[in-house]
Amino acid sequence: MFHKIINPLFENFNILFRSLSVLAKFQTSAKDIWKQCYEFGNRTFGIVALCVTFMGVILITEYSFHMKLVIGNDSMIPAFAMIMLARELAPIVTALLITSKMGASIAAELAAMKNSEQIDAYRLLGLNIVDLYVAPRLIASVFANVCLTVVALAITVIGAWASAVYFLNFSTGPFFHSLVVFLSPFDFILMVTKSASFAIVIPIISAYCGLEAKHGAEGVGEATTNAVVGNSITIIIIDFIITFLFSKFY
């Protein structure tokens, strides 16, 4: 029972340190990194922007419902909703979407490579798959996830503004004024910290699940499922830890 938890953890850290050491020695080509940035960033931009904007629009109507019950004053709704979005929902929704899109495809690709014995072929040539495959994805994932979260939040501010003006009868001035008063750089730092930490998790766990895949089509499916589930659960646990540490220092 004990080794079932410790061994995967050890393997994951092994993959992480191996790819970090490759990145530190600048052994990855810039072309690979840019290609992965395109995959992680541009290809996922559409769904991330769509989902986070929808979340923002719903959140602001929900907050107006709750704040009327709690304080009986709705002038602070935009600020509250945006703080919740920046600290919590924008990073986690972006990370979960990137997990399901890129994490699953990393796991599927590595599992299919393992099935067709390409990984063994690389090993015969004296190349390690982690150096070639995971390292560029790791740095691209961090870069793209942070950028996507920031851009998605910016789009959401516009979406939330439109819904506040249209549904809740706010005026533009008070809306942006409350944002300026309540949103602090601290929220922004928390958001970037969260999205960067989630982004480190995604390629590592997906690569681990792909490399541990069993033989055959069922093995590939199982590896991909494990990657999505493992990533989601790890992300929400890390989210809790970071929020907890933040609430101690706030």
Place this chain on the structure above:
Amino acid sequence: MIAAQQFQFLTQIVKRMPLLWRERREFQLQFADVAIRSLSTTITAGIFTGAVLALQFHLQLKDFGAESVLGGLNTSGTIREVGPILIAFMLAGKVGAYTSAELGSMKVTDQIQAVRCLGIDPITFFVLPRFCAVALTAVLLLVFGLVISVLGGMVAVWGIADIHPDQYLLTISRFASNTSLILATTKSVVFGILMGLICCYNGYQTEGGTFGVGESVRKTAVQSMVAIVIADFAITSILETVFRWLGWS
């Protein structure tokens, strides 16, 4: 385009719904399998969703000295909006992706063609019991996860913010009204049906060998998440309008 094809697929499944009784054995097996395997994921997701949101609401309310209403606010906020979405995201990965992988590997190893050669309708035989099992388990697990999230939030603020469970539970009934429960249940039902439809569709349409299976799992996860967010928006807007019309809110 994809949505139209999936709707067509759904009508094919619904047309065969009376035949579910004949496939009840497979349905029971799938139901038990999916439910037991996803239970740990649901519990973890529920506890941490509730706990994280409780921490966030605590930080926001602390500045206004309104910590006494934390329990009600967190419960209501979690079950109405954020809880269904986050737990459904986790379940889309676990329940949906697994069934999609299973159907996909059956497709690429020609098991579905083999069944068709025997003169049995593959949609009735494979897809119908899985769709019903996934939809039903997803609904039940979502509701269960939401109940667990209340517990998670309670424990988190007890341990971290030193708010006693009694005080936390006291305000829940003031905030979580019947409309919130209706909203949460409707969302769970619709998300469950969407998950079942998307995973069965993508699994059944798998092509291209081993890599195709991984690809269809990825498609299932992405499409479920986008569908869940859009459905969430639609349900919230429609039900809020209905409640206002009925004068309940």
